[in-house]
Each structure stands twice: as structure tokens, then as C-alpha cells.
Amino acid sequence: xxxxxxxxxxxxxxxxxxxxxxxxxxxxxxxxxxxxxxxxxxxxxxxxxxxxxxxxxxxxxxxxxxxxxxxxxxxxxxxxxxxxxxxxxxxxxxxxxxxxxxxxxxxxxxxxxxxxxxxxxxxxxxxxxxxxxxxxxxxxxxxxxxxxxxxxxxxxxxxxxxxxxxxxxxxxxxxxxxxxxxxxxxxxxxxxxxxxxxxxxxxxxxxxxxxxxxxxxxxxxxxxxxxxxxxxxxxxxxxxxxxxxxxxx
Numbered sequence: 001x002x003x004x005x006x007x008x009x010x011x012x013x014x015x016x017x018x019x020x021x022x023x024x025x026x027x028x029x030x031x032x033x034x035x036x037x038x039x040x041x042x043x044x045x046x047x048x049x050x051x052x053x054x055x056x057x058x059x060x061x062x063x064x065x066x067x068x069x070x071x072x073x074x075x076x077x078x079x080x081x082x083x084x085x086x087x088x089x090x091x092x093x094x095x096x097x098x099x100x101x102x103x104x105x106x107x108x109x110x111x112x113x114x115x116x117x118x119x120x121x122x123x124x125x126x127x128x129x130x131x132x133x134x135x136x137x138x139x140x141x142x143x144x145x146x147x148x149x150x151x152x153x154x155x156x157x158x159x160x161x162x163x164x165x166x167x168x169x170x171x172x173x174x175x176x177x178x179x180x181x182x183x184x185x186x187x188x189x190x191x192x193x194x195x196x197x198x199x200x201x202x203x204x205x206x207x208x209x210x211x212x213x214x215x216x217x218x219x220x221x222x223x224x225x226x227x228x229x230x231x232x233x234x235x236x237x238x239x240x241x242x243x244x245x246x247x248x249x
Contacts, residue, residue, distance in 0.1 A: 009034035093131035094147035
């Protein structure tokens with residue numbers, strides 16, 4: 001049995017999650033909490049395998065809870081209302097999350113990952129640190145980290161390591177410094193929405209480029225990066241490219 005706790009400060013939502021958890025034969029609900037203090041005590045006394053955690057609590061955030069623990073040896077699924085910054089934080093950490101009101105199908109998908117038993121506490125700690133840092137600082141810099149979720153591993157990197165992204169259908173290739181390449185199973189649009197427009201430019205439907213690594217823009221329709229890579233610029237993107245590259249000049 002998977003010992004499960006629920007940390008949620010809205011009684012109606014908490015009851016809904018309880019009902020969903022109780023439908024799962026391999027989940028054992030061992031407690032609920034709605035505040036930072038009660039959540040911390042619940043985790044310490046019950047030592048769960050899985051925690052369904054609302055990010056925003058009445059007296060703080062779930063990160064206030066996690067900071068009080070020596071380690072986090074249990075799997076975390078975050079719960080949040082639609083909040084632009086919270087969701088971006090979670091996505092940068094490549095963590096699992098559910099939106100309120102909970103969708104049973106999405107819960108099943110998240111539980112499927114729990115049941116796969118590929119859990120690595122140290123990696124999850126890195127992911128949580130990335131999300132917490134992002135949530136505290138709404139403005140991203142190129143020094144900030146993000147996590148890429150591949151089929152084989154989780155990669156932690158800084159935004160400044162990204163040279164460009166290339167669409168491969170429903171997948172995206174990250175071309176990184178040091179002659180590294182990482183493919184992830186999310187479309188380019190996902191990362192266009194996630195990465196700050198200040199630093200990342202989409203000159204073509206298949207590319208997203210780190211603007212700090214652009215050497216020049218050739219007006220006939222392509223960008224040359226500092227490593228001599230040529231990136232095409234679509235006709236309808238030419239004006240937007242010029243505007244973004246000349247901002248502040």
C-alpha cells in the first residue's frame with residue numbers, strides 16, 4: 001500500500017481529493033492537514049510515501065513545510081489553482097502537478113508515475129529547489145536553473161546553457177553549450193510559453209533562440225549565432241525579430 005497524505009486548506013477540495021484517493025485500491029490515506037504546522041507534524045508522524053500538496057496554504061506555502069524537513073523521502077504531487085507564476089515554477093522544475101478542480105484522468109496519469117517506482121529523492125529535491133526559487137523570484141535571469149525531463153533522466157541546467165531549441169514534431173531538441181543535445185517529449189510551444197521572452201526569440205515555427213548568443217541578423221531571412229549556426233527567419237516573423245533585437249536601442 002502507498003501511504004498517502006493530503007495537504008489542502010480548502011475543505012471542499014480536501015474532501016474531493018479524499019474521495020478520489022479512496023477510490024484507489026493501492027492508496028492508503030493516513031492523514032490530512034491544512035496549515036504549515038499541521039502538515040509538518042503529519043509528515044513527521046506518518047512518514048508517507050506520497051503527498052498531494054496544495055502550494056498555497058492559509059499560513060504560508062508548501063515550501064515552508066518542506067524547508068522544515070531534513071529530507072523529502074516521499075513523492076510529491078503539487079495541487080494548485082490556475083496561477084501563472086506557480087505553474088511556471090512547477091514546470092521549470094519538471095514536477096507533477098494537478099489543477100483545481102482535480103481531473104480524475106490527470107490524477108491517474110500522475111499516480112501512474114508514482115506506481116512506476118522510478119523515484120529518486122535527491123533528484124526530486126533538486127526539482128523542488130528549482131520550483132521554489134522560481135516562485136520567489138517572478139523575474140527570471142539567465143543564471144536561473146530549469147529541469148528537463150527525458151525518457152532516461154532529469155537534466156538540471158541554467159538557462160544560459162541553452163543555445164537554441166528545435167521542434168521535432170511533438171518533441172523538442174535542446175541544443176546546449178558544450179556540444180550537448182537533449183530531446184524532450186514536449187512541443188516547442190510548451191517551452192516558448194515557459195522561457196522568458198526577454199531572452200528567447202522564436203524566429204521560425206521550428207526554432208526558439210537564446211538572443212544573447214545571436215551574432216547578427218541577415219535581412220534576407222536568417223540569424224547567425226556566435227557559434228556560426230544559421231537559424232532561418234520566416235517571412236511573417238521578420239518584423240518581430242527586428243523589434244525584439246533592437247529593443248532599448
